[in-house]
Amino acid sequence: MAELLLLLLLLTVTISYSAADPDTFIFAGCSQFKYDQNSAYGLNVNSALSSLANAASSSTFGKFTSSAASPSSPVYGLFQCRGDISVPDCTSCVRSAISQLSPICLSSAGATIQLDACMIRYGNDSFLGKQDTNLLYKKCSPIPNNGYNADLTAMRDNALGSLVASGGTGGTYRNGAAGYVQAAAQCVGDISAKDCSDCISSAVGQVKAVCGFAVSGDVYLGKCFAKYYSTASSSSSSTYTPSSYNRPNNNGNESGKTVAIIIGLMVGIALLIIFLSFVRRNGNNGKS
Structure with missing residues (x-):
């Protein structure tokens, strides 16, 4: 299979840097290629992720090549935690990263997820040991x-x-x-x-x-x-805004958010009117 091209999914949240939770989601990237869950490659993916989770219980970095199910379909994987956190916190972060990645990049042949305190990556291209400044x-x-x-x-x-x-x-x-x-x-x-x-x-x-x-x-x-x-008091509470990097049609996304907010408000008002009508109707029935 050709080298995987990761498509960044900028599913971001606005957070305070100084108060970020170690498991806070930063970004994820998923390959456009999919695999069959029951295929040999799928079994190698599961084995690689399991190995990463297990290794995180004793180290803050680990890399693996999983090919037990099929040597012709190897999966390369690694995890790394930020250097200022403990091994127990690293373990928790890596397991959280795997659980968050599964629904985001379901059946993706390659994927990367970055949390505030750790990252994991796997794929079928041998990226281990290779420089990448993109x-x-x-x-x-x-x-x-x-x-x-x-x-x-x-x-x-x-x-x-x-x-x-x-x-x-x-x-x-x-x-x-x-x-x-x-x-x-x-x-x-x-x-x-x-x-x-x-x-x-x-x-x-x-x-x-x-x-x-x-x-x-x-x-x-x-x-x-x-x-x-x-760390100055005037700026330490500043929050990050979601990045627009590699996000197609950013203006359209913002418009979509605005529409979603308006619809949400309209639905809320409608539910409030229905609730008040129900209360008034019951009150009138009680008087009769």
Whole structure:
């Protein structure tokens, strides 16, 4: 089968960065190819996901190749948790990721899901150990009303710059700080130290480019992420807005949301009128 092309499903939620739950859904991508649940490939997918869930009980990173059901239809898979969480929290996050992925990418031959504290990926293309700096997802906080803030921008650039300078091996979780801006980055543990540094350099450049003067921002590339946020009281409560990256006909989506809200309000009003009519009718019957 040809290399899978993941179609990002930007099923996002608006969250506060500092208060995000480890199991909070960020994004998922599903291949356009489907498999039969009872096929050898389907059995290998189930085996790979089971292996990932089991390995997460003792480690924060793991990779597997599942081919027991059919060596000619292997499934490659990996999981990784953010480097600042414990193994028990990693276990919980990975299991939550698998349960959330199942209905989103049902029978997809390849899929990726990113939660706040962990990610899992599987597919039939041998992506293990390969560099990937393609932008998968971004989210940026609203830009402050006063626009450009030279001090914040300088602190952000210094905090993100320290992530690039810190070096480290593939999978290493990196922290940076400057003033009241915190930053973090991490590579997927299957790539080399050089590829990791290159990926984080790319991620840092992209988060600055796509988020501009925003007080907080995240970018997820194929094999790493980089993020920053302000701890100042004036901006720590800022919330992210859903990304428009790779979302077709964004204006149409917003219109659809507006229509859905209006319909919901109309239905609510109609139900309230019916309820009040019922109460009034019963009241009149009681008087008679």
